Amino acid sequence: MKALLFTFSGIIALTFFLFAIVFIFEKEKRASLSTLLIGTLISLPFFITGMFFSTTIVISYSLIAIYSFLGIVLLLPTSPNKYKVSKTYPARFDEREIMFSRAELVPETERFKEYYENHPNHKLLDDKFREKPGLMSEKSQKYHPLKFASANANFEVVHSFVQNIKDSEIKSKIIETSPLDLSIYLKKWAKQLGVVSIGICKLKDEHLYSHKGRGAGYALKIEKKHSFAIAFSVEMDKKMMDLAPDAETVLESSQQYLNAGAIAAQIAVFIRNLGYSARPHFDGNYEVICPLVARDAGLGEIGRMGLLMTPELGPRVRIGVVTTDIPLLTDSYKADYSVFDFCTKCKKCADNCPSRAISFENMKEKNGVTRWTINHEACFTYWTIVGTDCGKCMQVCPYSHPNNFMHNLVRKGIKNSHIFASFALKMDDVFYGRKPGNKKYKSPFD
Ligand code: SF4
Ligand code: SF4
Incomplete structure (x- = not known):
C-alpha cells in the first residue's frame, strides 16, 4: 500500500x-x-x-x-448538445458595409454622400471614428515609427499581389488529376508552405459578399464564378499578440495577411498551371467572407468574438481562401457544440475588450441565424484611437494558447466533456488571470 x-x-x-x-x-x-x-x-x-x-x-x-x-x-465524455445551430446562412453581406470600406470613404465625394444616403444609421457612428487619429496614424496612442512603417510595408507588398496575381491567365491546357490525389497533394504542399490547417468545401452563394466594397471594382455585384473554395489558416505569433494592443499587433497582423496572401497566390497560380481557373482572396481583395468559408471547410467554429475558433490555435490565426473550378474532394462542417458551450460560459474576451464591443449575452437569432455578433463600430473606433488592430480578445482567449502537447490535452478535454470545460475555464483564470494585461510580456524588439 x-x-x-x-x-x-x-x-x-x-x-x-x-x-x-x-x-x-x-x-x-x-x-x-x-x-x-x-x-x-x-x-x-x-x-x-x-x-x-x-x-x-x-x-x-x-x-x-x-x-x-x-x-x-x-x-467522462459529456455532450453539451443543447445549443441551437442555424442551418441557414445570413443574407449575403454587402462589403461596402464593413468598417474598412466605410473608413475608405472620402468626405464630400459622391461615393461618400451616396453611402450615407443609403445608410443614414451609420453616419453618426462613423463620424465618431473620423474624429479619432486613425489606424496607424502618427497621432494614435500606440504609434511607433518603425513598427508602423514595417506594417505598412507588409500591407503595400500584399496589395501589390492584387494587381499581379488576382486575374492572371490560365497558363496551360488542362492536366488531368484525380480529385483525391490533387486534394491530398494540395494539403501536403500547403503544410510545407506553413499553413496550420487547410480544408475544402463547395463554394456557396452565401460565402460571397453581395457587392464589392473596396478597390477598383467598388459597388460591383459579385457573381459566383467558381465551384470550390480552399480555406487555410496561418498562425499569428503568440509573443507578438501577447502585446496587444501595442504596435506589435498590427505588425503581426500585416505579416500574416502577407503570408496568407502569398500562400493563396501560390495555390491559385499552381491551379492555373494545371489548366483551371482560380482566384486568391487576400487583404483588400476579398470576394468571400473568410470565416464562413473556413467553417464550412471544417477548419473550426465561430465563437463569441465572431472569429473562427480553430482546434489548433483558437482565434490566433489569419485565414486565406482560394476559389477555383478544379475538381476537388471536399471536407465537411460539423457543428462544434463544445465551442458554443465554452464561449457561453467563458466571456473572457468580453471582459477584456477595451471598447465593450463583445457581447456578454448568449447567442441570439438575428435574420434567421443564431450566433454572436460584435459591435463592429465600437471595435473599429477603438482601433482608430490606438492606431493598431487591437487583438486583445485574441490575446486573452483560452483557446489561443500554444499548439503543444499540454494545451492540446486541455483542448481535447474541453471537446470531450463540458464538466472538464468548466474546470479548465476556472484553471485558465487561476493560471493567467481573468484580466491578464500585457505588462509582463517583453517585445521581441526590446
Ligand atoms: S475568450 Fe472565451 S468567450 Fe471569448 S471567444 Fe475565447 S473562449 Fe469564447
Ligand atoms: S479587437 Fe479589441 S476592441 Fe475589437 S473586439 Fe477585440 S478586444 Fe474588442
Missing part, C-alpha cells in the same frame, strides 16, 4: 512539474507557480498518507477512490 501511495503521489507531482516546465518555456511565471502549488496540494495527501497512515487501509483506499471519482467525472 505504501508503494502504491508513493507512486500515485509521484505521478501527480511529476505531471504537474512537467506542466510547470512547459509554462516556464512559455514565459508564463504565474501559471508555472500556480501549477507547482496545485500539484503539491494534490499530491501531498498521498505522500502524507503513505508516510504516516499506510497501514490504515480505509484512509488509503478512500483517498484513491475520491481521486479516481474526480478523474472519472472530469474525463
Whole structure:
C-alpha cells in the first residue's frame, strides 16, 4: 500500500512539474507557480498518507477512490448538445458595409454622400471614428515609427499581389488529376508552405459578399464564378499578440495577411498551371467572407468574438481562401457544440475588450441565424484611437494558447466533456488571470 501511495503521489507531482516546465518555456511565471502549488496540494495527501497512515487501509483506499471519482467525472465524455445551430446562412453581406470600406470613404465625394444616403444609421457612428487619429496614424496612442512603417510595408507588398496575381491567365491546357490525389497533394504542399490547417468545401452563394466594397471594382455585384473554395489558416505569433494592443499587433497582423496572401497566390497560380481557373482572396481583395468559408471547410467554429475558433490555435490565426473550378474532394462542417458551450460560459474576451464591443449575452437569432455578433463600430473606433488592430480578445482567449502537447490535452478535454470545460475555464483564470494585461510580456524588439 505504501508503494502504491508513493507512486500515485509521484505521478501527480511529476505531471504537474512537467506542466510547470512547459509554462516556464512559455514565459508564463504565474501559471508555472500556480501549477507547482496545485500539484503539491494534490499530491501531498498521498505522500502524507503513505508516510504516516499506510497501514490504515480505509484512509488509503478512500483517498484513491475520491481521486479516481474526480478523474472519472472530469474525463467522462459529456455532450453539451443543447445549443441551437442555424442551418441557414445570413443574407449575403454587402462589403461596402464593413468598417474598412466605410473608413475608405472620402468626405464630400459622391461615393461618400451616396453611402450615407443609403445608410443614414451609420453616419453618426462613423463620424465618431473620423474624429479619432486613425489606424496607424502618427497621432494614435500606440504609434511607433518603425513598427508602423514595417506594417505598412507588409500591407503595400500584399496589395501589390492584387494587381499581379488576382486575374492572371490560365497558363496551360488542362492536366488531368484525380480529385483525391490533387486534394491530398494540395494539403501536403500547403503544410510545407506553413499553413496550420487547410480544408475544402463547395463554394456557396452565401460565402460571397453581395457587392464589392473596396478597390477598383467598388459597388460591383459579385457573381459566383467558381465551384470550390480552399480555406487555410496561418498562425499569428503568440509573443507578438501577447502585446496587444501595442504596435506589435498590427505588425503581426500585416505579416500574416502577407503570408496568407502569398500562400493563396501560390495555390491559385499552381491551379492555373494545371489548366483551371482560380482566384486568391487576400487583404483588400476579398470576394468571400473568410470565416464562413473556413467553417464550412471544417477548419473550426465561430465563437463569441465572431472569429473562427480553430482546434489548433483558437482565434490566433489569419485565414486565406482560394476559389477555383478544379475538381476537388471536399471536407465537411460539423457543428462544434463544445465551442458554443465554452464561449457561453467563458466571456473572457468580453471582459477584456477595451471598447465593450463583445457581447456578454448568449447567442441570439438575428435574420434567421443564431450566433454572436460584435459591435463592429465600437471595435473599429477603438482601433482608430490606438492606431493598431487591437487583438486583445485574441490575446486573452483560452483557446489561443500554444499548439503543444499540454494545451492540446486541455483542448481535447474541453471537446470531450463540458464538466472538464468548466474546470479548465476556472484553471485558465487561476493560471493567467481573468484580466491578464500585457505588462509582463517583453517585445521581441526590446
Ligand atoms: S475568450 Fe472565451 S468567450 Fe471569448 S471567444 Fe475565447 S473562449 Fe469564447
Ligand atoms: S479587437 Fe479589441 S476592441 Fe475589437 S473586439 Fe477585440 S478586444 Fe474588442
